[in-house]
Amino acid sequence: MGGPPAGLPRMTSRVHALSLRLPVRAEGGAGWLLAATLIALAVLAPVAALAWAASGGSLAHWSHLAEFVLPGALANTALLLAGVGVVVTLLGTGAAWLVTACDFPTRRTLTWALLLPLAVPTYIVAFAYLDLLHPIGPVQGTIRALLGYDSPRQFRLPDLRSLGGAVFVLGFVLYPYVYLSTRVMFMTQAASLLEAARTLGTGRLGVFWRVALPLARPAIAVGLSLALLETLNDIGASEFLGVQTLTVSVYTTWVTRTDLAGAAQIALTMLVFVVALILLERHGRRRQRYANAQRMRPMPPRRLGGGMAALAAILGWIPVVVGFGAPALYLLAETVKRLHRVGGVSDALLAGAANTLAIATAATVVTLAAGLAVAWAGRTLRESSRLPAGRACARVASLGYALPGTVLAIGLLVPYALLDDALNTLWHAVAGVAPGLIVMGSGVGLVLAYAIRFLAISTGAVEAGLARVPASLEQASRLLGESASGTLRRVHLPLLRPALAAASLLVFVDAMKELPATLLLRPMNFDTLATWLYAEAARGTYEEGAVAALAIVAAGLLPVILLARTQLKIGH
């Protein structure tokens, strides 16, 4: 046992030699922190560039905007947000309560079907309804036939191309955000609370107003803020329906008048709305934590009979039919008609589809890698003194989702131009020729923009996945001789595979249907399915638009299924 006492002097010198070789107390966290900081800066760059570009315009410039453009656009945006806010809150909360508190035929199917409109991007629902509700279209024609009129001059529905029309189509595709968060909240509300209210003499309706709804308020706020961020992001629907919102103003100011300073100034104005919505969401999420009561007995739904059951089913299915069924069936019918008549699709559309797949795939890879770096930096730094820095990076990195695509794109124009200049200078110095616009001229700029916008998805998924990996697994790996990065490769990455798969699906589909940023940052003569559809709709030539739209909606169904499985625990 042990070494001989004579070995002591030798040992002491060995101790000394080893002490000198002790590595400094850094767990390789510095590299991760650097990566996370760079990513955070990339997210902040467009906002900083916006401020810089906006200040480049003269004061006269701003007063022109303030006098002629902003008042109308501000009023339209505010009214649109208010209208959509009311519609999504009523539809989302109402539907969530209906499927939670009442039992009627088709309830189980309806629970996930209510999410389906999420598969339909705002510009597609507008595109579809413009044709569906056209004065000489199928719906109005049917109504006239039923009522016995024979000309649109005798009877027509209010024009869809109005603020009211925009509120209608946006509200019916964006309510699932409110429905989802509120339904999850209702599912976890303890039955005992509601039963306590009943024993205290409150009726069924009173329970909803006085207990369930106040408890669900934070969840409603979260869903509402997400739906309104989407509204702010929308460009297609507002433009097709002729509503001059801030987003549309930014786009036209840059595209038709090449006025960067003006576009940046309007974009900065939009950021005020964005900040307000983020604050609303943060507030909701903070409160939600206290209102959540998990692992309690959930409320059993009340069985409805006869007429009441039929009424509930009809009411419940209306949002699904309006937000998904009608537009999807319309697109399907148009596609079949088109394919039948022409016998195929044009090469241009196929090229657009190929572009979409390529660019969405590239964006998915970049976004996942960046999200992994940010989340891993947060994890490795948790036990060190650099934690606040790491957490700040993660916060900033996840802000991209709130930037409307148009604002992001305008903000990226200046950094991209600088980057292209620098690359050209460098290339010229080395090779003697200038390669032209690398970032803006290829899809690189677009991929980076998608990565910034959808980083929150991958960061969130990886963070949630990492939280489920016990710290002891990491420690066991280290004690078995594996380094920090080796542990990431051999332990965490394999365990994160489901989370990464889910995140890639979400990012891929979001990138695939992205329109506002794509319109501004795509290279010349480069079309994705979304921009192809936009061009068709803008020209009023509805030829192959339905085919592109159907492809996007079909892809969009995949994340909805995923959402239904993970959030509402359906299919498990």
Place this chain on the structure above:
Amino acid sequence: MTALLDIDRIHLAYDTAAGLHSVVEDFSLGLERGEIGCLLGASGCGKTTVLRAVAGFEPVRRGSISLDGAVLSSPAGMVLPERRRVGMMFQDYALFPHLTVGENVAFGLRRRARAERRARVAEMLGLVGLAEVGDSYPHELSGGQQQRVALARALAPEPELLLLDEPFSNLDVDTRERLAFEVREILKATGHTAILVTHNQAEAFAIADRIGVMAKGRIAQWDSPYNLHHHPADDFVAEFIRRDALADQRARVFERGARKAAAR
């Protein structure tokens, strides 16, 4: 004779928002090669923190930890956990759920040749009596089997020192006692040095050559089980051992009664 593990007057503390929160103060112990030591104390006494410091997951604020004469931790710096040649068995076993039992045991043997690695895995699984389950996944095994896989995995890379963090607390009473003896036999047969952390006195007395009674971040007595019983250093130790022994006795009487009742 120099101790294999030498913990010399260490202070351990956590970083909190309000500053350093001291957990362990002026803590020393020495463990000879081949000995099994045990830190015994109620939860929150700092025993697990000491173990984590030996493993290299907690920095020492003062003092030093040395293994075989080489300094592992001191305020000047720490050797990374993966370079310490210290193995650990975790309370939750920490078996990698995505790897088979064999792959788990082979995890720390990456630098060895394939044939040698395979032989070592077979040898270790044989040692813990699980030669046939190499291709199963951890979740297919019982708690006691998982425990033994964790032991095989920790011993496979031939660590100088094995740390056991409440390794038996997730098992039922019968399995626990049987496994504690089994683990002791395996460690003694292979000549390993180990430190166990537990709050269970029966476990400590069953497995350890030396026991340290801990309270409030200090070690009250570091001694053989015999001396703890017969020559307690102070009233605290005497009271701690007596009270627990009483509880143990009471439990046994109760169990015997229950068994008789069941037999009738």
